[in-house]
Amino acid sequence: MHTVAVLALDGVIAFDLATPVEVFGRTRLPDGRAAYRVKVCAPDGDVDAGAFTLRAPWDLRALDTADTIILPGLADPTAPLPSGVLEALRRAAGSGTRIASICVGAFTLAATGLLDGRRATTHWAAADLLAARHPLVDVDPAVLYVDNGQFLTSAGAAAGLDLCLHMIRSDHGSAVAADAARLSVMPLEREGGQAQFIVHxxxxxxxxxxxxxxxxxxxxxxxxxxxxxxxxxxxxxxxxxxxxxxxxxxxxxxxxxxxxxxxxxxxxxxxxxxxxxxxxxxxxxxxxxxxxxxxxxxxxxxxxxxxxxxxxxxxxxx
Missing domain, CATH: 1.10.10.60 (Homeodomain-like)
Incomplete structure (x- = not known):
């Protein structure tokens, strides 16, 4: 079974964390079997999520056996990352693990250097900051998500749902993704190249x-x-x-x-x-x-x- 590890760090945005847990966790194959095993992991057990504290059942070693790693956004995306996080992500990437970020989780992924020379996106309000901090990353603020194959990034909030459904579709086809979309009350019509809804x-x-x-x-x-x-x-x-x-x-x-x-x-x-x-x-x-x-x-x-x-x-x- 495909294992999805969701990395929870202090300051994690609850919406970004819950999105992959719920979408992947509820996805079913045509025969009724679960399509994914979801693991929430953290460097230490307790994670400060702002309005609440959560205890992650797995530590960073879960990243070594994951097929996909999801990086939710952090309330302060520029905050220093805990020891061992970047090394664990680079090690997973070296073994071919798919790594995807939601919203400003792109800052965590960019900090590894894995996005250097690649196109990426994030929430439109943070795009300029991401480009300034990581000038080797080609930041595109006008799309919902970017799929580079092994590394994927998405824009803010609902775009994380778009990205999760896109990955489900890539893994298991349209029928399974359509069922997942219905459970999330989401359409499959939004295109990855569609402009983010930026209100001026x-x-x-x-x-x-x-x-x-x-x-x-x-x-x-x-x-x-x-x-x-x-x-x-x-x-x-x-x-x-x-x-x-x-x-x-x-x-x-x-x-x-x-x-x-x-x-x-x-x-x-x-x-x-x-x-x-x-x-x-x-x-x-x-x-x-x-x-x-x-x-x-x-x-x-x-x-x-x-x-x-x-x-x-x-x-x-x-």
Whole structure:
């Protein structure tokens, strides 16, 4: 069974700690077996989490046998780390262990030097500080998470959920990840390259939810031949206003959002059916297989055929 070790240090952010414990701990395989064994570990037994104190059942030796290590954020991400933590993380990385950070947990991961020369993200409010303290890290504040293969980082709060679901999907495929998402009451539609929701001039609260009905309708009708003008009419606003609202609330455009919905549906079909790529292109709403292949590679980074081969291979291994 895949073991996930969650590292709890003094000052740990409770939300960041609870997210991987709950998401991985509740994930089940199709036959009902637990997909992960979760271990909370700390250098010493007791951990000061601010509003409460917790006792971790495992010490740093749990990192040596983990398949994945999760680094939650700390209230003071620049605080000195306890003795032995950096050495344990570097040792685990040397053995091929996957290491992921949530929110400002990226500071802990960056302190090991393992992110040097790599792209990473963190909470948008801490991105400048991370870049200043670790100039060799390519900090991207505008994404939900970054997957470098062995090392992964995520933005603040809910982006930790996105990252956990992304790892579950990579490990066990869309069906298992979809079940985990439903338990967390989270969608699988948010893309890793989607801009973080950074509020500069906060719009009225009514505006924050004004797109919700349209987003649900787009998801339900994504296979139809939808145009920007039709979406604008559905939302009761001009195309220009719709574009502006979309960028403010999602960081992307209506049509790009629609394409991402279709690509996620295509990923699920590629993983779970033997339908041809051309058939899947039509099923998810693309006008031509060529357009589908181009868009799929742009969003996912590989071709539909390669994606299917990789996920079926990993699913068979799992």
């Amino acid at each position: 001039d906060r719009p009225p609260s009514a505006e924050l939810s004004s797109l919700d009905p349209l987003l649900r309708w787009m998801h339900e009708n994504s296979r139809e031949d939808l145009t920007l003008d039709e979406l604008a009419r559905r939302a009761g606003m001009s195309a220009r206003t719709l574009n502006r609202r979309f960028r403010e609330q999602t960081g992307t455009t209506p049509l790009q959002w629609l394409h991402r919905i279709r690509i996620h549906q295509a990923q699920y079909l590629l993983e779970t059916t033997s339908h041809s790529v051309d058939r899947i292109a039509v099923q998810v709403g693309f006008g031509s297989p060529t357009a589908f292949r181009e868009r799929f590679k742009r969003v996912v980074g590989t071709s539909p055929h390669s994606y299917r081969a990789a996920f079926r291979g990993s699913s068979a291994t799992a």
